[in-house]
Amino acid sequence: MRGAxxxxxxxxxxxxxxxxxxxxxxxxxxxxxxxxxxxxKSLQAQVHPDRFASEGAAAQRVAMQWAVRVNExxxxxxxxxxxxxxxxxxxxxxxxxxxxxxxxxxxxMEQMEWREALDEAVGVAAIEALDVEVDQREKTLLSEVQQLxxxxxxxxxxxxxxxxxxxxxxxxxxxxxxxxxxxxxA
Amino acid sequence: MxxxxxxxxxxxxxxHERRIAVGIxxxxxxxxxxxxxxxxxxxxxxxxxxxxxxxxxxxLEEGRRQIGADALAAQAExxxxxxxxxxxxMGRRLADVAGAEKLPYRFEDTPGMLSIVTRDxxxxxxxxxxxxxxxxxxxxxxxxxxxxxGAVITVPAYFDDAQRQATKDAAQLAGLKVLRLxxxxxxxxxxxxxxxxxxxxYAVYDLGGxxxxxSLLRLTKGVFEVVATGGDAALGGDDFDHALADWVLAxxxxxxxxxxxxxxxxVAARAAKEALSSAGEARLTAELDAxxxxxxxxxxxxxxxxxxxxxxxxxxVRRVLRDAKVKTDxxxxxxxxxxxxxxxxxxxxxxxxxxxEVLINLNPDEVVALGAAIQANxxxxxxxxxxxxxxxxIPLSLGLETMGxxxxxxxxxxxxxxxAAAQDFxxxxxxxxxxxxxxxxxxxxxxxxxxxxxxxxLRGIPPMAAGAARIRVSFQVDADGLLSVSAKELTSGVEAxxxxxxxxxxxxxxxxxxxxxxxxxxxxxxxARKLREARVEAERMLLATASALAADGDLLSGAERVDIxxxxxxxxxxxxGEDADAxxxxxxxxxxxxxxxxxxxxxxxxxxxxxxxxxxxx
Numbered sequence: 001m002r003g004a005x006x007x008x009x010x011x012x013x014x015x016x017x018x019x020x021x022x023x024x025x026x027x028x029x030x031x032x033x034x035x036x037x038x039x040x041k042s043l044q045a046q047v048h049p050d051r052f053a054s055e056g057a058a059a060q061r062v063a064m065q066w067a068v069r070v071n072e073x074x075x076x077x078x079x080x081x082x083x084x085x086x087x088x089x090x091x092x093x094x095x096x097x098x099x100x101x102x103x104x105x106x107x108x109m110e111q112m113e114w115r116e117a118l119d120e121a122v123g124v125a126a127i128e129a130l131d132v133e134v135d136q137r138e139k140t141l142l143s144e145v146q147q148l149x150x151x152x153x154x155x156x157x158x159x160x161x162x163x164x165x166x167x168x169x170x171x172x173x174x175x176x177x178x179x180x181x182x183x184x185x186a
Numbered sequence: 187m188x189x190x191x192x193x194x195x196x197x198x199x200x201x202h203e204r205r206i207a208v209g210i211x212x213x214x215x216x217x218x219x220x221x222x223x224x225x226x227x228x229x230x231x232x233x234x235x236x237x238x239x240x241x242x243x244x245x246l247e248e249g250r251r252q253i254g255a256d257a258l259a260a261q262a263e264x265x266x267x268x269x270x271x272x273x274x275x276m277g278r279r280l281a282d283v284a285g286a287e288k289l290p291y292r293f294e295d296t297p298g299m300l301s302i303v304t305r306d307x308x309x310x311x312x313x314x315x316x317x318x319x320x321x322x323x324x325x326x327x328x329x330x331x332x333x334x335x336g337a338v339i340t341v342p343a344y345f346d347d348a349q350r351q352a353t354k355d356a357a358q359l360a361g362l363k364v365l366r367l368x369x370x371x372x373x374x375x376x377x378x379x380x381x382x383x384x385x386x387x388y389a390v391y392d393l394g395g396x397x398x399x400x401s402l403l404r405l406t407k408g409v410f411e412v413v414a415t416g417g418d419a420a421l422g423g424d425d426f427d428h429a430l431a432d433w434v435l436a437x438x439x440x441x442x443x444x445x446x447x448x449x450x451x452x453v454a455a456r457a458a459k460e461a462l463s464s465a466g467e468a469r470l471t472a473e474l475d476a477x478x479x480x481x482x483x484x485x486x487x488x489x490x491x492x493x494x495x496x497x498x499x500x501x502x503v504r505r506v507l508r509d510a511k512v513k514t515d516x517x518x519x520x521x522x523x524x525x526x527x528x529x530x531x532x533x534x535x536x537x538x539x540x541x542x543e544v545l546i547n548l549n550p551d552e553v554v555a556l557g558a559a560i561q562a563n564x565x566x567x568x569x570x571x572x573x574x575x576x577x578x579x580i581p582l583s584l585g586l587e588t589m590g591x592x593x594x595x596x597x598x599x600x601x602x603x604x605x606a607a608a609q610d611f612x613x614x615x616x617x618x619x620x621x622x623x624x625x626x627x628x629x630x631x632x633x634x635x636x637x638x639x640x641x642x643x644l645r646g647i648p649p650m651a652a653g654a655a656r657i658r659v660s661f662q663v664d665a666d667g668l669l670s671v672s673a674k675e676l677t678s679g680v681e682a683x684x685x686x687x688x689x690x691x692x693x694x695x696x697x698x699x700x701x702x703x704x705x706x707x708x709x710x711x712x713x714a715r716k717l718r719e720a721r722v723e724a725e726r727m728l729l730a731t732a733s734a735l736a737a738d739g740d741l742l743s744g745a746e747r748v749d750i751x752x753x754x755x756x757x758x759x760x761x762x763g764e765d766a767d768a769x770x771x772x773x774x775x776x777x778x779x780x781x782x783x784x785x786x787x788x789x790x791x792x793x794x795x796x797x798x799x800x801x802x803x804x
Contacts, residue, residue, distance in 0.1 A: 026219050041406070041409050041411070041575070041577070044575060044577060045409070046788070046791040047788055047791065048562070048575060048577075048665070049664075049665045050366070050565060050575065050576065050606065050665065051575075052567040052784070053365060053366075053564075053566070053567065054566065054567040054726060054729075054730055057774075057777050057785040059730075059780075061780075061781070062781060062784045062785045062788060063784075064604050064664060064665070065787065066788055067604045067665070068604050068605060068606045068662070071601070071602045071603075071604065071605055072605070072606070074602070075602075104562075137751070178510060182509075183508060184505055
């Protein structure tokens with residue numbers, strides 16, 4: 001057993017650690033959702049306020065901070081787009097979607113065609129068919145992002161290229177939420 | 187007093203020191219209390235053997251009241267003073283209640299939440315709910331001949347912040363310590379999942395007397411993870427009664443005006459609806475002021491009336507599946523909860539949607555209270571460590587009003603709680619020194635279509651050019667699903683922080699006032715009660731500290747240990763005295779003094795989780 005002083009130095013985990021370190025996962029885009037979820041649950045089993053229900057207000061506050069932090073990391077890690085954006089940022093290519101609005105013309109054309117298709121779609125089946133198409137496009141873009149982030153040697157250049165695709169994916173995601181809204185009201 | 191008793195982690199205290207923890211299902215039409223006894227959750231009966239307490243309170247002369255079955259029996263005879271289904275009014279203003287004119291009550295549009303005029307004065311839904319909760323508390327205390335340590339109270343998953351706060355206020359008024367508010371479908375899933383050792387993805391379809399919830403849960407080895415939830419906080423069995431009553435009145439060409447008639451027709455409709463769950467036809471009969479009414483109804487007529495309501499629930503189910511990105515065939519089973527799922531048309535519709543028979547092998551009335559009791563037992567420290575973990579979500583998005591009456595979402599619906607998020611805002615005028623913030627809950631983009639939770643102002647911003655200030659607004663939702671909001675101006679170094687409690691909740695002094703007003707609570711001696719509660723808290727804190735020191739005392743330096751020991755003996759000493767405030771102050775000092783230690787212990791716990799070691803191997 002270590003003494004008190006070295007014991008403290010041994011426990012390095014901090015609220016401010018990056019999401020991958022917190023979850024003990026390699027810092028890359030390719031991840032298994034089941035593994036992320038399993039680590040999330042095992043972390044929550046340690047830090048959730050319910051675990052400290054009989055230990056007073058102070059422990060409750062600390063537990064809540066940790067549980068919030070673990071949920072925040074889980075939310076980012078489990079969503080491939082949020083995870084990619086986070087990796088880009090860690091590698092010096094922040095997304096800054098508001099300042100980088102320039103998109104390739106072909107991408108903008110595709111967006112406009114989708115919007116028209118959604119406006120003209122009648123009935124749930126037609127809207128769902130469009131959703132399937134957009135879903136395919138989203139998957140292709142995501143696999144391109146993964147390749148850039150995980151397989152390229154020049155990390156900084158690759159991160160900038162990935163960030164550009166992440167911004168495109170954010171448009172796609174917004175469009176998909178519009179589709180979902182239409183389905184909600186259908 | 188058993189001071190400094192060390193209990194090993196994973197071991198419950200001695201049987202005679204078990205804390206009495208109860209689960210309470212505070213329902214629209216009826217309420218139950220359950221507890222874990224001899225390792226088994228069961229609903230507690232009253233002295234006549236009845237486990238169900240109708241959620242009805244009748245106010246009589248001279249401040250007397252009837253609660254439960256007696257009140258229910260008098261509802262048509264004394265409709266204005268017999269309050270039922272008040273859960274539908276919790277945290278609600280008069281304008282929020284659809285069809286209020288069909289109810290036999292005299293409503294008053296009081297600030298924050300409506301009230302009802304009775305012969306005993308103005309009653310808030312919180313007070314009425316507190317009467318029901320106190321009745322159940324006394325039932326538990328009579329059963330165990332001991333004080334209740336704390337309660338887990340269930341709320342519909344789709345309850346918003348105001349409704350949750352109102353429920354917590356009602357518990358406080360009833361003298362109950364709330365260990366946790368948990369969602370009704372989650373509670374049902376605990377009872378069902380533990381009973382059947384289920385693993386996988388389950389839907390819980392919970393149609394009660396006044397509320398509808400649909401939750402999708404993933405069950406794995408004692409972890410109950412809510413994937414998504416949805417519903418309608420104003421849709422339940424009562425609405426089926428109203429639909430049937432309206433139809434019958436139209437058939438007979440009768441109009442009801444008096445309070446008596448309004449209640450009589452609803453009571454008759456409910457009886458006919460219940461009869462139609464087993465019979466193909468029934469007769470709706472009521473004694474109205476103008477004479478007797480008797481109209482035959484077939485099941486298929488009723489099901490036609492019910493269809494729009496059932497369809498409404500199905501569209502909620504579909505939305506939840508979409509939110510969770512789950513197809514119906516991935517769901518292993520649909521668990522039916524709530525008395526209204528006894529209607530054959532409801533079961534058939536849900537079976538059809540999921541393409542499989544629904545699960546009805548549990549008592550739809552009791553299962554929520556049983557699940558709450560299991561969680562209460564675990565939270566009170568009576569259960570085995572690590573056998574149960576709930577990961578629940580918030581049902582509705584939370585946000586702020588921005589320019590033009592639009593909503594800016596800060597926390598999305600279906601986020602796992604506890605959760606926090608912050609967003610930066612700025613000033614739009616030169617020299618602006620205050621910023622008005624309006625907190626809203628809901629999915630609509632227009633603020634006017636969302637529920638307003640709170641308004642507050644951040645003042646004292648140093649004068650700056652427009653757009654130069656950086657105001658960070660932070661939202662935090664705790665494990666009960668309750669929100670707190672704070673705002674800070676960051677650039678100037680001058681910080682202003684405001685904590686808000688949603689405006690729908692009762693203010694603390696209002697609660698204090700109600701307590702003083704001689705609430706039904708049998709104990710008038712508040713001082714004695716306060717002292718006893720302080721001592722219980724002190725003992726609890728000492729036990730917790732002792733077991734923490736036993737497990738992880740090696741984390742502390744010698745000086746830190748001395749400090750904590752001093753705080754501990756201060757708590758022990760004051761607890762021997764009669765001064766409740768002094769005990770509370772000592773407990774608070776110990777809590778503060780052990781905060782860093784608690785953080786260190788949690789670091790150790792996390793490290794262990796990551797390296798896959800468990801305590802036994804250390």
